[in-house]
Amino acid sequence: MTRTPLTPAVTNPVDTDTMRGTIALLLPQEAVQPPAGAELATTTAKLRGHMELMISEVTEISARLPEDDIPRYCALACIGEARGKLSAAPALGPYGELSYARKMARTLTALCDHYEALTGQGMCVACDRPLRATDETITYSSLYDSAGTATSRIHAGCAQRPRPAL
Incomplete structure:
Protein backbone atom coordinates (compact mmCIF):
# COMPACT_ATOMS: atom_id res chain seq x y z
CA MET A 1 0.00 0.00 0.00
CA THR A 119 3.72 14.67 6.85
CA GLY A 120 6.28 12.75 4.79
CA GLN A 121 9.36 14.23 6.40
CA GLY A 122 10.89 10.90 7.41
CA MET A 123 13.97 9.83 9.29
CA CYS A 124 17.25 8.34 8.08
CA VAL A 125 17.23 4.70 9.16
CA ALA A 126 21.05 4.66 9.27
CA CYS A 127 21.70 7.62 11.61
CA ASP A 128 18.20 8.28 13.04
CA ARG A 129 18.32 11.97 12.09
CA PRO A 130 15.54 13.71 10.13
CA LEU A 131 15.70 13.81 6.35
CA ARG A 132 15.29 17.35 5.06
CA ALA A 133 14.34 18.47 1.56
CA THR A 134 17.84 19.88 1.09
CA ASP A 135 19.62 16.63 2.10
CA GLU A 136 21.14 14.38 -0.54
CA THR A 137 19.49 10.99 -0.04
CA ILE A 138 19.50 7.54 -1.61
CA THR A 139 17.14 4.57 -1.38
CA TYR A 140 18.10 1.96 1.16
CA SER A 141 16.58 -1.51 1.05
CA SER A 142 16.30 -3.12 4.44
CA LEU A 143 17.48 -6.67 5.09
CA TYR A 144 13.92 -7.49 6.13
CA ASP A 145 12.08 -5.73 3.34
CA SER A 146 9.41 -8.13 2.08
CA ALA A 147 11.07 -9.20 -1.17
CA GLY A 148 12.35 -5.76 -2.01
CA THR A 149 9.06 -3.90 -1.77
CA ALA A 150 9.79 -1.89 1.39
CA THR A 151 12.36 0.85 0.99
CA SER A 152 13.55 3.78 3.03
CA ARG A 153 15.60 6.87 2.29
CA ILE A 154 18.93 7.55 3.97
CA HIS A 155 21.44 10.37 3.83
CA ALA A 156 23.91 9.74 1.01
CA GLY A 157 26.79 10.11 3.49
CA CYS A 158 25.31 7.41 5.72
CA ALA A 159 25.63 4.87 2.88
CA GLN A 160 29.42 5.10 3.20
CA ARG A 161 29.41 4.02 6.84
CA PRO A 162 29.89 0.34 7.63
CA ARG A 163 26.72 -1.46 8.67
CA PRO A 164 26.65 -2.78 12.23
CA ALA A 165 26.94 -6.54 12.67
CA LEU A 166 23.65 -8.31 13.31
Whole structure:
Protein backbone atom coordinates (compact mmCIF):
# COMPACT_ATOMS: atom_id res chain seq x y z
CA MET A 1 0.00 0.00 0.00
CA THR A 2 1.44 3.36 -0.97
CA ARG A 3 0.54 6.24 1.28
CA THR A 4 0.44 9.83 0.21
CA PRO A 5 1.86 11.83 3.11
CA LEU A 6 -0.48 14.36 4.64
CA THR A 7 0.63 17.92 4.91
CA PRO A 8 -0.09 19.96 7.99
CA ALA A 9 -3.13 22.24 7.75
CA VAL A 10 -0.95 25.25 8.52
CA THR A 11 1.38 26.74 5.95
CA ASN A 12 4.27 26.90 8.42
CA PRO A 13 5.38 23.41 9.35
CA VAL A 14 6.35 22.65 12.92
CA ASP A 15 10.03 23.23 13.64
CA THR A 16 10.99 19.74 14.77
CA ASP A 17 14.69 20.66 14.56
CA THR A 18 14.26 23.14 17.42
CA MET A 19 12.28 20.57 19.40
CA ARG A 20 14.95 17.94 18.85
CA GLY A 21 17.56 20.47 19.99
CA THR A 22 15.72 20.80 23.30
CA ILE A 23 15.45 17.01 23.54
CA ALA A 24 19.22 16.71 22.97
CA LEU A 25 19.83 18.63 26.21
CA LEU A 26 18.41 15.63 28.09
CA LEU A 27 18.88 12.55 25.91
CA PRO A 28 20.67 10.21 25.66
CA GLN A 29 21.25 10.01 29.38
CA GLU A 30 24.85 8.78 29.11
CA ALA A 31 26.03 11.43 26.65
CA VAL A 32 25.16 14.75 28.24
CA GLN A 33 25.65 16.79 31.35
CA PRO A 34 21.98 17.45 32.10
CA PRO A 35 20.69 20.87 33.01
CA ALA A 36 19.95 21.53 36.66
CA GLY A 37 18.09 24.10 38.75
CA ALA A 38 16.61 27.01 36.83
CA GLU A 39 18.01 25.72 33.52
CA LEU A 40 16.20 22.41 34.04
CA ALA A 41 12.97 24.26 34.86
CA THR A 42 13.31 26.31 31.66
CA THR A 43 14.04 23.19 29.59
CA THR A 44 11.04 21.42 31.11
CA ALA A 45 8.81 24.40 30.30
CA LYS A 46 10.05 24.33 26.68
CA LEU A 47 9.29 20.61 26.47
CA ARG A 48 5.78 21.27 27.78
CA GLY A 49 5.17 23.91 25.15
CA HIS A 50 6.58 21.73 22.39
CA MET A 51 4.45 18.79 23.50
CA GLU A 52 1.27 20.88 23.62
CA LEU A 53 1.92 22.08 20.05
CA MET A 54 2.75 18.59 18.79
CA ILE A 55 -0.32 17.07 20.44
CA SER A 56 -2.46 19.60 18.59
CA GLU A 57 -0.68 19.11 15.25
CA VAL A 58 -0.57 15.30 15.34
CA THR A 59 -4.21 15.17 16.47
CA GLU A 60 -5.25 17.35 13.54
CA ILE A 61 -3.29 15.32 11.00
CA SER A 62 -4.45 11.99 12.45
CA ALA A 63 -8.08 13.08 12.26
CA ARG A 64 -7.77 13.17 8.46
CA LEU A 65 -6.74 9.50 8.28
CA PRO A 66 -9.14 6.55 8.06
CA GLU A 67 -10.16 5.14 11.45
CA ASP A 68 -8.56 1.76 10.71
CA ASP A 69 -5.23 3.28 9.64
CA ILE A 70 -2.35 1.83 11.68
CA PRO A 71 -0.16 5.00 11.67
CA ARG A 72 -3.21 6.93 12.90
CA TYR A 73 -3.78 4.44 15.70
CA CYS A 74 -0.11 4.60 16.74
CA ALA A 75 -0.09 8.41 16.66
CA LEU A 76 -3.24 8.58 18.78
CA ALA A 77 -1.69 6.20 21.32
CA CYS A 78 1.35 8.46 21.50
CA ILE A 79 -0.92 11.48 21.99
CA GLY A 80 -2.55 9.72 24.94
CA GLU A 81 0.87 9.03 26.42
CA ALA A 82 1.88 12.68 25.93
CA ARG A 83 -1.27 13.95 27.63
CA GLY A 84 -0.53 11.66 30.54
CA LYS A 85 3.00 13.07 30.83
CA LEU A 86 1.67 16.63 30.79
CA SER A 87 -0.80 15.88 33.57
CA ALA A 88 1.75 14.00 35.71
CA ALA A 89 3.94 15.62 38.33
CA PRO A 90 7.64 15.05 38.90
CA ALA A 91 8.56 12.54 41.59
CA LEU A 92 9.96 13.81 44.85
CA GLY A 93 13.64 13.48 45.48
CA PRO A 94 16.87 14.82 44.07
CA TYR A 95 16.37 13.34 40.58
CA GLY A 96 12.58 13.66 40.28
CA GLU A 97 12.61 16.76 38.07
CA LEU A 98 15.32 15.38 35.78
CA SER A 99 13.60 12.01 35.45
CA TYR A 100 10.31 13.76 34.62
CA ALA A 101 11.99 15.97 31.99
CA ARG A 102 13.65 12.96 30.37
CA LYS A 103 10.33 11.12 30.20
CA MET A 104 8.80 14.16 28.52
CA ALA A 105 11.76 14.34 26.10
CA ARG A 106 11.28 10.69 25.06
CA THR A 107 7.57 11.28 24.49
CA LEU A 108 8.25 14.46 22.51
CA THR A 109 10.71 12.48 20.36
CA ALA A 110 7.93 10.02 19.54
CA LEU A 111 5.51 12.86 18.73
CA CYS A 112 8.09 14.43 16.39
CA ASP A 113 8.61 11.05 14.72
CA HIS A 114 4.85 10.64 14.19
CA TYR A 115 4.52 14.19 12.86
CA GLU A 116 7.40 13.70 10.43
CA ALA A 117 6.10 10.32 9.27
CA LEU A 118 2.53 11.59 8.75
CA THR A 119 3.72 14.67 6.85
CA GLY A 120 6.28 12.75 4.79
CA GLN A 121 9.36 14.23 6.40
CA GLY A 122 10.89 10.90 7.41
CA MET A 123 13.97 9.83 9.29
CA CYS A 124 17.25 8.34 8.08
CA VAL A 125 17.23 4.70 9.16
CA ALA A 126 21.05 4.66 9.27
CA CYS A 127 21.70 7.62 11.61
CA ASP A 128 18.20 8.28 13.04
CA ARG A 129 18.32 11.97 12.09
CA PRO A 130 15.54 13.71 10.13
CA LEU A 131 15.70 13.81 6.35
CA ARG A 132 15.29 17.35 5.06
CA ALA A 133 14.34 18.47 1.56
CA THR A 134 17.84 19.88 1.09
CA ASP A 135 19.62 16.63 2.10
CA GLU A 136 21.14 14.38 -0.54
CA THR A 137 19.49 10.99 -0.04
CA ILE A 138 19.50 7.54 -1.61
CA THR A 139 17.14 4.57 -1.38
CA TYR A 140 18.10 1.96 1.16
CA SER A 141 16.58 -1.51 1.05
CA SER A 142 16.30 -3.12 4.44
CA LEU A 143 17.48 -6.67 5.09
CA TYR A 144 13.92 -7.49 6.13
CA ASP A 145 12.08 -5.73 3.34
CA SER A 146 9.41 -8.13 2.08
CA ALA A 147 11.07 -9.20 -1.17
CA GLY A 148 12.35 -5.76 -2.01
CA THR A 149 9.06 -3.90 -1.77
CA ALA A 150 9.79 -1.89 1.39
CA THR A 151 12.36 0.85 0.99
CA SER A 152 13.55 3.78 3.03
CA ARG A 153 15.60 6.87 2.29
CA ILE A 154 18.93 7.55 3.97
CA HIS A 155 21.44 10.37 3.83
CA ALA A 156 23.91 9.74 1.01
CA GLY A 157 26.79 10.11 3.49
CA CYS A 158 25.31 7.41 5.72
CA ALA A 159 25.63 4.87 2.88
CA GLN A 160 29.42 5.10 3.20
CA ARG A 161 29.41 4.02 6.84
CA PRO A 162 29.89 0.34 7.63
CA ARG A 163 26.72 -1.46 8.67
CA PRO A 164 26.65 -2.78 12.23
CA ALA A 165 26.94 -6.54 12.67
CA LEU A 166 23.65 -8.31 13.31
